[in-house]
Amino acid sequence: MKKIIKIDGMSCEHCENHVKKELEDICGVTSAEVNADEGKAVVELAHKVDEVKFETAVDESGYELIEVK
Numbered sequence: 001m002k003k004i005i006k007i008d009g010m011s012c013e014h015c016e017n018h019v020k021k022e023l024e025d026i027c028g029v030t031s032a033e034v035n036a037d038e039g040k041a042v043v044e045l046a047h048k049v050d051e052v053k054f055e056t057a058v059d060e061s062g063y064e065l066i067e068v069k
């Protein structure tokens with residue numbers, strides 16, 4: 001299962017790594033590929049994850065979650 005997360009505020013590789021680490025800390029997330037230029041993250045899930053968890057992770061990284069799809 002895959003989710004695409006739109007994120008605002010990332011500008012470089014440091015941002016990508018920060019968001020990636022926070023997302024991969026979520027229970028159920030097996031991997032996260034983050035792209036600052038495109039402002040998105042593609043997360044691979046082992047099971048369903050409440051969208052609030054993504055929002056909290058992105059928020060705690062210091063960026064803004066726009067949309068999950």
Ligand SMILES: [Cu+2]
Pocket residue numbers: 010011012013014015016
């Ligand atoms: Cu950065």
